[in-house]
Amino acid sequence: MTRVKKSPPRWREKSGAGVLRAWSALSLGLEAAPAKLACFTLLSLVGGALPVLVGWLTKLVIDRLSERATESGLLALGLALAVAGILQAVLPHAVGYLQAEIGRDIGVLAQGRLFASLSRFTGLQRFEDPVFHDRLRLAKQSGRTAPFDVVSGTLGCLRACVTTGGFLGSLLALAPLMAAAVLISSVPVLVAELVLSRRRARLLWQISPRERREFFYDQLLSNVDAAKEIRLFGIGGFLMDRLQRERREANAATRRMDRRELTTQSALSLLAALVSGAGLLWAVISAVNGRLTLGDVAIFIAAVAGVQVSTAQFAGDFARAHHAVTLFTHYQAVIDAEPDLAQASRPHACDPLEHSIELRDVWFRYADDQPWVLEGVSLRIPMGSSAALVGLNGSGKSTLVKLLCRFYDPTRGAIMWDGVDIRDMDAAQLRHRLTAVFQDFMHYDLSAHENIALGDLEHLGDTGRVTDAARRAGAHETIAALPKGYDTLVTRMFFPDNDNEDADSSSGVLLSGGQFQRLALARGLIREGRDFLILDEPASGLDAQSEHAMNRSLQEFHHGRTSLLISHRLGSVREANRIFVLSEGRIVEEGDHASLMASHGVYAQLFTLQAAGYADELRPAAVTLDAS
Numbered sequence: 070m071t072r073v074k075k076s077p078p079r080w081r082e083k084s085g086a087g088v089l090r091a092w093s094a095l096s097l098g099l100e101a102a103p104a105k106l107a108c109f110t111l112l113s114l115v116g117g118a119l120p121v122l123v124g125w126l127t128k129l130v131i132d133r134l135s136e137r138a139t140e141s142g143l144l145a146l147g148l149a150l151a152v153a154g155i156l157q158a159v160l161p162h163a164v165g166y167l168q169a170e171i172g173r174d175i176g177v178l179a180q181g182r183l184f185a186s187l188s189r190f191t192g193l194q195r196f197e198d199p200v201f202h203d204r205l206r207l208a209k210q211s212g213r214t215a216p217f218d219v220v221s222g223t224l225g226c227l228r229a230c231v232t233t234g235g236f237l238g239s240l241l242a243l244a245p246l247m248a249a250a251v252l253i254s255s256v257p258v259l260v261a262e263l264v265l266s267r268r269r270a271r272l273l274w275q276i277s278p279r280e281r282r283e284f285f286y287d288q289l290l291s292n293v294d295a296a297k298e299i300r301l302f303g304i305g306g307f308l309m310d311r312l313q314r315e316r317r318e319a320n321a322a323t324r325r326m327d328r329r330e331l332t333t334q335s336a337l338s339l340l341a342a343l344v345s346g347a348g349l350l351w352a353v354i355s356a357v358n359g360r361l362t363l364g365d366v367a368i369f370i371a372a373v374a375g376v377q378v379s380t381a382q383f384a385g386d387f388a389r390a391h392h393a394v395t396l397f398t399h400y401q402a403v404i405d406a407e408p409d410l411a412q413a414s415r416p417h418a419c420d421p422l423e424h425s426i427e428l429r430d431v432w433f434r435y436a437d438d439q440p441w442v443l444e445g446v447s448l449r450i451p452m453g454s455s456a457a458l459v460g461l462n463g464s465g466k467s468t469l470v471k472l473l474c475r476f477y478d479p480t481r482g483a484i485m486w487d488g489v490d491i492r493d494m495d496a497a498q499l500r501h502r503l504t505a506v507f508q509d510f511m512h513y514d515l516s517a518h519e520n521i522a523l524g525d526l527e528h529l530g531d532t533g534r535v536t537d538a539a540r541r542a543g544a545h546e547t548i549a550a551l552p553k554g555y556d557t558l559v560t561r562m563f564f565p566d567n568d569n570e571d572a573d574s575s576s577g578v579l580l581s582g583g584q585f586q587r588l589a590l591a592r593g594l595i596r597e598g599r600d601f602l603i604l605d606e607p608a609s610g611l612d613a614q615s616e617h618a619m620n621r622s623l624q625e626f627h628h629g630r631t632s633l634l635i636s637h638r639l640g641s642v643r644e645a646n647r648i649f650v651l652s653e654g655r656i657v658e659e660g661d662h663a664s665l666m667a668s669h670g671v672y673a674q675l676f677t678l679q680a681a682g683y684a685d686e687l688r689p690a691a692v693t694l695d696a697s
């Protein structure tokens with residue numbers, strides 16, 4: 070079976086890619102709101118022509134007034150001027166409304182595309198990559214704004230071209246030299262805006278690690294889970310200093326950019342003012358000499374100002390579109406990124422397990438520059454048997470679980486499902502055959518029912534199934550006693566019905582750590598009929614009585630199922646058909662409880678140590694009992 074080789078993400082710019090990206094951004098806009106965009110285009114072009122029309126109408130009115138023309142002609146001109154003025158006043162509001170509408174439509178489409186593309190990353194590696202996080206943050210931002218900025222920037226340029234063209238024509242007729250001077254003075258504006266926009270986009274990318282760290286401290290300082298330690302250890306000030314340091318550093322970088330913009334733009338505005346001042350002087354002298362009429366002077370002044378304003382607008386819009394296209398790189402990069410796990414070109418079906426799951430000489434490290442976590446692990450779990458994995462902290466147990474769920478692929482070696490390498494299977498199909506409870510389980514800010522049913526969405530409304538899973542996990546009594554039973558929100562983060570201000574906020578409750586762990590277990594157990602059950606420390610937060618009850622319930626549930634249990638509490642693994650002892654990434658012992666105890670190895674030492682801890686406490690009690 071051939072596999073498509075996974076390649077590193079393409080973060081670098083390719084030459085000519087800008088035009089393609091601009092087109093992608095434009096097509097996203099066209100797809101999201103074609104009719105609104107058509108209206109927006111029309112209104113933008115009318116908006117571009119209006120200043121020229123108003124300029125000419127003003128000139129005609131002034132000329133007629135100075136010629137003392139008939140009242141009816143003047144009235145028509147005045148009326149036209151009034152209509153153009155009204156349009157000029159109203160258009161920006163209509164354009165603004167359309168702009169917001171188009172922005173909203175593009176936002177929804179871009180967000181959907183972005184998150185759909187994230188689901189192509191079936192593993193976890195991308196989410197642990199800081200560069201990817203920066204890219205994703207900018208992709209979310211640019212996906213929402215860039216397509217519209219490209220569209221509106223392009224239309225802005227078009228509108229500015231219409232205005233500039235109209236006024237330049239007027240200037241050419243009156244003073245060709247002045248037209249050339251105004252045009253030439255606008256070239257540096259355009260170049261400067263382009264350079265600045267490129268720098269602005271680069272700056273955003275450069276400060277993104279700082280902003281990510283700032284976000285981290287920000288979340289930490291406002292997170293209820295962190296609040297206990299922050300208050301107890303008095304580290305709020307320390308964290309706030311770090312938060313502010315990141316902000317100050319980011320601000321320093323943006324300030325440098327702002328200053329550069331300030332000096333460049335001020336110098337260019339000065340140049341524009343000098344050109345228009347010289348033009349004004351020439352126009353006044355020409356009017357005094359009788360070479361220009363009063364109307365000519367009026368249209369001249371309007372034309373010089375109009376050309377300068379619209380070329381500056383052109384430069385600004387062009388820079389905005391250019392900046393948006395540059396930022397859109399991040400959106401496009403996330404959308405186009407290769408899947409993080411190798412994908413078989415013709416995946417092998419993941420059939421129900423018939424024989425065994427097997428790790429063959431599996432080596433794994435999280436990245437090339439990281440140490441090995443697993444160093445040649447080989448183990449076999451026959452179908453229908455219960456296996457257990459024990460080992461010290463950091464020996465690689467949870468890593469092995471993540472490999473079994475195919476969140477990562479082994480660096481070397483293979484994991485076989487009935488003799489088929491799981492890399493040759495579709496990851497989603499494989500996961501459909503598994504169920505798992507992770508050591509770092511999730512707690513969803515939803516109802517108790519949903520917290521369990523999320524384990525098997527096909528049965529979201531199946532109350533009986535949810536209750537059964539809760540019973541097996543020992544969570545039923547707790548949930549049933551909640552104010553609204555299974556419908557109780559197990560969070561204080563959201564009010565019921567979200568936006569309903571009158572909702573009774575007291576109906577959301579928080580559970581204890583152990584109770585949340587039972588919900589997580591129920592979420593894993595609701596996935597009935599799966600071929601392989603993985604439990605990574607499912608009882609770490611339970612009291613002794615609950616753990617005992619859960620062990621018994623799980624033993625019943627395990628019976629005849631293929632399962633892997635990881636636990637530091639060796640009392641709960643002793644019933645497993647086969648126990649594997651993992652030490653520093655290697656399986657150092659395996660066998661059932663009795664044989665491992667008889668071999669007096671690592672397992673026996675650990676078990677004896679744990680048992681002795683309890684026995685020491687029990688002995689005096691036993692003596693006391695005997696004595697009585």
Ligand SMILES: Nc1ncnc2c1ncn2[C@@H]1O[C@H](COP(=O)(O)OP(=O)(O)OP(=O)(O)O)[C@@H](O)[C@H]1O
Nearest residue numbers: 197435439442460461462463464465466467468469
């Ligand atoms: N996402 C990760 N990126 C890099 N290193 C990791 C990652 N997750 C775990 N590690 C490293 O892998 C090693 C094994 O971790 P793992 O969580 O598999 O151990 P464990 O046996 O489950 O430990 P514990 O008993 O404490 O749960 C550790 O040294 C840890 O630092």
